[in-house]
Amino acid sequence: MEKTVRNTKARRLAKILLGLLAAAAALLLVYHCPFRYIFGVSCPGCGMTRALVAAVFSDLETAFGFHPLFPLLVPAALWIGLRACGLLHMPRKRETAYILAFAGVFILVYLVRLLCGDPVIAPDPESGLLFRLLRAL
Numbered sequence: 701m702e703k704t705v706r707n708t709k710a711r712r713l714a715k716i717l718l719g720l721l722a723a724a725a726a727l728l729l730v731y732h733c734p735f736r737y738i739f740g741v742s743c744p745g746c747g748m749t750r751a752l753v754a755a756v757f758s759d760l761e762t763a764f765g766f767h768p769l770f771p772l773l774v775p776a777a778l779w780i781g782l783r784a785c786g787l788l789h790m791p792r793k794r795e796t797a798y799i800l801a802f803a804g805v806f807i808l809v810y811l812v813r814l815l816c817g818d819p820v821i822a823p824d825p826e827s828g829l830l831f832r833l834l835r836a837l
């Protein structure tokens with residue numbers, strides 16, 4: 701009985717998560733960045749895909765213009781891949797410190813880009829869904 705109730709809750713949660721994932725994927729396909737769609741401001745990762753594409757075509761100047769942290773994705777992807785395959789073991793505290801450092805650098809660079817008026821992440825809060833909803837009230 702308890703197992704069935706837990707199973708039902710797990711299935712319901714899985715359906716909700718799948719629905720949210722589908723909604724996020726649809727937003728990504730239509731608006732590219734769900735964060736920008738909702739808030740009218742680009743997210744810390746905006747420009748990363750364009751930077752990687754430019755880097756693949758050896759246009760590093762353009763790549764750095766789109767996102768100055770794009771080179772960090774290679775070691776991060778390597779780390780995630782090795783960890784997923786069980787080839788990299790690290791103490792939990794050190795791993796957490798690396799993740800926090802990585803996130804901190806992303807946020808710091810994001811703030812600098814915002815304050816310097818980086819055209820890739822030019823804020824336009826009035827175009828965001830949140831602003832439009834609040835205006836409609």
Ligand SMILES: [Zn+2]
Pocket residue numbers: 732733734735736742743744745746747
């Ligand atoms: Zn974004």
